[in-house]
Amino acid sequence: MQIGIPLETVAGETRVAATPETVKKLVGQGHTLLVQHGAGLRAGITDAQFEAAGASLTDAATALGSEMVLKVRSPQAEELAQIRSGAVLVGMLDPFDAEGLQRLAAAGLTSFALEAAPRTTRAQSMDVLSSQANIAGYKAVMLAAEHYPRFFPMLMTAAGTVKAARVVILGVGVAGLQAIATAKRLGAVIEASDVRPSVKEQVESLGAKFIDVPYETDEEREAAEGVGGYARPMPQSWLDRQKAEVAKRVAAADVVITTALIPGRAAPTLVTAEMVQSMRQGSVIVDMAAGKGPQGHDGNTPLTQADQVVQADGVTIVGHTNLAARVGADASALYARNVLDFLKLVLPAEKGLTIDMEDDIVAACLMTQNGETRRK
Template sequence: MQVGVRREQRAGERRVAATPETVLQLRALGLDVAVESNAGAGAGYADAAFAAAGASIVPELIAESLDVLLHVRPLEPETAAGLRPGTVSIGFASPASELPGVRALAAAGVTSFALELVPRISRAQSMDALSSQSLVSGYRAVLEAALRYPRFFPLYMTAAGTIPPARVLVLGAGVAGLQAIGTAKRLGARVSANDIRAASADEVASMGGTFIHLDLDTRTADPSAEGSGGYARELGEDRAKRQRALLAPHVAAADVLITTAAIPGRAAPLLVTTEMVAGMRAGSVVVDLAAESGGNVEGVIAGRDLQIPVDGGSVTLVGLQDAASAMPSDASRLFAKNVANLLALMTADGKVVPDFDDEVVAASCLTHGGSVRHAATAEALEAFK
């Protein structure tokens, strides 16, 4: 069976859905692999390396000849429409925001697997691309903050005086948040963090951060903030307002604020208002990792740095975009393994035959046989009409 690896079309996207290492893995499964020329160039993987691993290098993938298409970003509707019925696609699909593409996949009879839908269970950890890319993003967020912060992160004691460490506050203690905590600690900052899930306190401590406990008054609300798949559940408006009020003094005391809270398939929750940012000191930096899904910080613009006026200067608000793509080599290495491991789960004797009795396969399938299998996306498509 023929597996195709596409050259990503979105401007600024430098990742690739396979590496020479995973080509070897797929070849060992009995699959033939075709890689579009320069598909890995942005991530540092040359055509020659793919060829040495056994892949065919082609100027352009021919949709009619593919049995499987591997990609990073969601497929454009026209690309999906060009695939023949029964083709398997694996990659990010952003089903909540890319409904025309989902509709095109279903109409074309493509069996598509969305990596956002891979369940967060133990046996699927090696296929969890959201986690692997969040790891990269959390690391990158701290580097972006450090480059813009006009002072040191670590404590320095010198003959000329003592320079105190930067105070970093991380909101959201998922994979990205925990990686941000660990990276900021390694750079020498004093780090604190908050997450609405109480169970996150131990994880924050394990990374060297100080957990900020907030009394959100759960007397009239469900005290559990744990959503499905290990993600946080969005708070009701009353509790969200109280959360922001309780966070305000911690935000004001921070030199660097990194926000990472996201809920798959939904707009990012608002954690920080413009008024809260205006309470920070001049020179402070805010990095919003959720900018592409609406942002945790009021007024953030994905892909832009904004200067928020405060007494004595301004606060830099960074709407981080394509964070994982900014570190394409390692991001691709992790992503490609996630993709290859999911494909391996569906491959036997050189044939890709998804077993929908398998909970991982069933949960991650977006479209199959002309219909949308993911219930929430199917409902959204009905409303989208």
Template sequence: MRIAILKERDAGETRVAATPETIKKFVKAGHVLAVEKGAGDGASIRDADFTDAGAEVGTLAASLKGADAVFAVRKPDAATLKKIAKGTLLVSHLDPSAEVADEMAASGLDALSMEFVPRITRAQAMDALSSQSNLAGYRAVIEASQLYGRAFPMMMTAAGTVAPAKAFVMGVGVAGLQAIATARRLGAVVTATDVRPAVKEQVASLGAKFIAVEDEEFKQAETAGGYAKQMSAEYQAKQAELVASHIAKQDVVVTTALIPGRPAPKLITKAMVESMKPGSVIVDLAAPTGGNCELTKADEIIDHNGVKIAGYNNLPGRLAADASALYAKNLANLLPLLVDEDGNRAPHWDDEIIQGMALSRDGAVVHPNFAKQET
């Protein structure tokens, strides 16, 4: 199979969908890798590194010529999509929606969305959301420590004692757990909240305190896939009241709450922000989908009454080399489900992983979330 690796065109996107390590594995397996010139620049991977690994490096047109599959980090822009031949397999983060599914089908591409890798044991090594969220949770705390004008750990000196920072993590998925662990390593006193009861023990195991309204609805608040359910308005009101009293005492807040396919839930109101002390920091990982804080602005750091609110759109991209390495391995682990025994392009359309990821096939929308229902 001939696989094209695209140079990312989104502003600020530093990652790349392949590394010399994965290129070598692909080439050894008999595949041809065509990397667009400059694709690895943001991740400190030179064109020569790709060439040495066995890839062809050239222009976009040269890379796409004869490609059976295209691997990318983000959805290619409209101009690039027009240059990809119909029938090509596209594997990327696609920000899936009904509009994107229609766009993929209209382009004639067999599109697989990395956001939709099922949360099952067999797919863990392919789960790009988890690999990238892990880095995002770490980086969120590092960014918070830079914006916060004080030290994180308690320090006892002859001149006096510096109190430890109080950090609050909202949403304890992969990103949240890593944020907790990182804040703890930096010496903060950490609390965390989530609507899923199963994470309470995980929070405690990392040395943090769990904060939540633990009623009957809370005990049933997790989907079979491990995601948080949309909670009732009544529960949200009770949880908001608890959070409001807690957040006023915090120095650093990291929000990570996301619901696949929906705008991010609003967890922090303007009033909550105004209750926080000047110098406090909020880092909102949900900024790309609207933000968990109602004051968040995507890709901006704003100051509201002395409280800094950071809405980074691409935290994994701030760790481009590591993020690219993990994402490239996710794709490498997915590859066996895209080819037959001879290495020819043959997606396993009957496999639950591919079925879960597929947005379009043969010019039609196939994902059940977006396919038009027959009447």
């Protein structure tokens, strides 16, 4: 199959959907790889490296006009116009963007959104949400260290002792766990909170203290146990006590990193304006939900401005919306491997495109086909 790798055109996007490593493997399987000139430069990959891996260099129209197009972000209008009807599109297409999916369907594309892959053991190697969140969690801490006007680790010098930074991480998914690990390496004192009490062990294993909220009723204890390995929603009584406890820790924090995102819904408010006012001058908040909050431009705090670094009551609030793209080389390497593993399901050896709807991963990722959207 002819597979095109175009240059990503979204502002600030540095990632590319294939690397020389994955191109070489796809060429070895008999596919023709057409890479747009300069597609990998922002990820530290030269055209010569793609050529050495077996790809042919071409222009945007040719790459986008291939039988299959691999992208990082959903195509913009000018890109979509150049993708042929009947082509296959694979990328992070935002399965909750109904209008965007309808445009792909109207263009006659068979499209797969990799974010929709089920969170199962079999799908781990193609889990783009985890691979990119892992990088974002790391970068969030590095940005916090950059904006924080003091050291992260405790230092004992001839001029006196410098206290370690106190870091509070709200939300302990993939990004939050990586943020804990990174802040720990930098020598910070870390506390973490999550609505799922079941993650306490993971938090403590990384060297952080879990902000524990005791259970007061049987209902709370039962909810905390979860079902089938998944936590159940906690009762409002427990959530109210947790919020009060978190507010105390935020007030004492030097750095707060918020990671709470809910696919298809507005990000919850974790740090209120009042909490920001309670923080010390020079403190830093890195809001990883920037641009996804109730107002559209905010995030886990209402004072966040998407893609901006702002000051509020002496607190620096970092609202970059694409943290993974700030580590373009490694983000591309991991994403390209995710894509390659997914392609094994729809491009089996010595066969053309195969869409097996009995395969739970393929069925979940298929967004549009035959002019219709399949997302329910």
